[in-house]
Amino acid sequence: MKFLVCISNVPDTTTKIAFTPDNKEFNKAGVQFVINPWDEYALTRAIELKEANAGSTVTVLNVGEADTEPNIRKALAIGADDAIRVNAAPTDAFFVSQQIAAIAKEGSYDVILMGKESIDYNGFQVHGMVGELLGIPTVAPAMKLDMSGNAATLEREIEGGKEIVQVNTPFVASCQQPMCEPRIPNMRGIMTARTKPLKVVPAIGDAPRTQVAEFALPPKKQGVKLIDAANAGELIKLLRNEAKVI
């Protein structure tokens, strides 16, 4: 079984978001980048399934410039076998999806796993675009993934419940908790990761269809109005008469 795990390089979850003075770009200065938290579920589950199915391999894929390599190495340290970096700025989801689909096809991957969504652009869309480009099913977002031969059983989250879905390889799944307990690299992993293959390839495909014109931060809050705990019921009156939300 050949697993392809797509990872996105995103600002650490504690990052205070700021933009360049013209508000056209995210300001990377001083920001720590991490593997997108959702992608850690995809990566760990792929490694677990590889361990359970002898002869399997896990390849990680990132579409990004050279500054993403530390996190690609981290994924190798966690247990992926090799890596591919498509050398391009990921300018929109369709552009990224074209790269992923081309690599998945060329390498005849059986299972393409990714995170539910990126925590920076929050597209929640690469999964379906890749599935459609390849003409294969997508299960998104998946909370559980089990495999038996080339048949997979997944739990897909729907609003208010879940669906049990069965698909055969090849397929795409976008992963979220509680699929597995994401692993962290150990010393041995970090040592071996240095020598694992990381292939850099050029981008292909059509131009992006979307473009960010400007970023903005949310409006600042007015400041909190405190209500005395002894008189807590007063809050409910304010919510009705002042805020008018109940």
Added chain:
Amino acid sequence: MSVLVVVECDKGEVKKSSLEVATYGAQVAAQLGTSATAIAVGEATEANLAKLGEQGISKVLYDNEPRLKDFVNNAYTKLIATAAQQEDAKVIVLANSNIGAAVGSRLSVRLQAALATNVVELPKTDGGQFVVKRGAFSGKAFSDVVLSGDRKIIAVKKNSIEAQHEAGKTAEVAAFSAQLGDADFADAPKQVVMQDQAGGILLPEASLVVSGGRGMKGPENWNLIEDLAKALGAATACSKPVSDVDWRPHHEHVGQTGITVSPNLYIACGISGAIQHLAGVNSSKVIVVINKDPEAPFFKAADYGIVGDVFEVLPKLTAAVKELS
């Protein structure tokens, strides 16, 4: 040309988020000088579909193929793509839901359309450009995105547009068939399991949310959260550590790595207000924080606050809500 709106239905009712989407679609149609047609998916009744006229929809297409009652990715995609072609839809509007994301992303490739998800406002269409505002950085920012090309797909974030109700207006409900066959249902779910929903209010759709954190001390105290939620008609939510230790189910976990909510009212009880938690809730219209620590960071993001013990404050709030009605 027209605007096509995807309306999700459940147990005969149009979902609240789809009423918002219908309103959004009708307003885009007005901007573009055309009309809005809806395509309904899920289990619907003709009477409820006709009522989409109240949101400004002129026609509703409905395929009563029974296998479309549950979500089937391929079948839904083909159904909507067929409707889009029949109606010559230049703009397709759907909810930023799990169904909307699954279908919208496939449609964008099939119809060669530019896709924007998580959209929070009507588009700006002057000057020949088509620009939408969408949430980014997990609730920490917004971005204006230019959509190019002949066709656009917009997934509207829940609770960001207020559904309109123009009483008495009805839409024409027209039978529609995309000639779906067995192959289109190959990825149909084997089983659908619905959660027990306290009070029947789904968190992603809720306008009012009562949420608990580690300060609630244990699952045995959640009756305090549930009582207030029930009195208000609110959904319940929790912080990540609470669902990590199984005090509450994972689908209640809000935040950067959980679900993002933007209700009219979010009441945080015993939650410190870590940046990852705030990311998932800070687009709520009004935030109330109850915490015994006056230095808790959540107070900085709050509109109203009570410095106090949740075990004393919550019963008082519940009693006060009951007195209102």
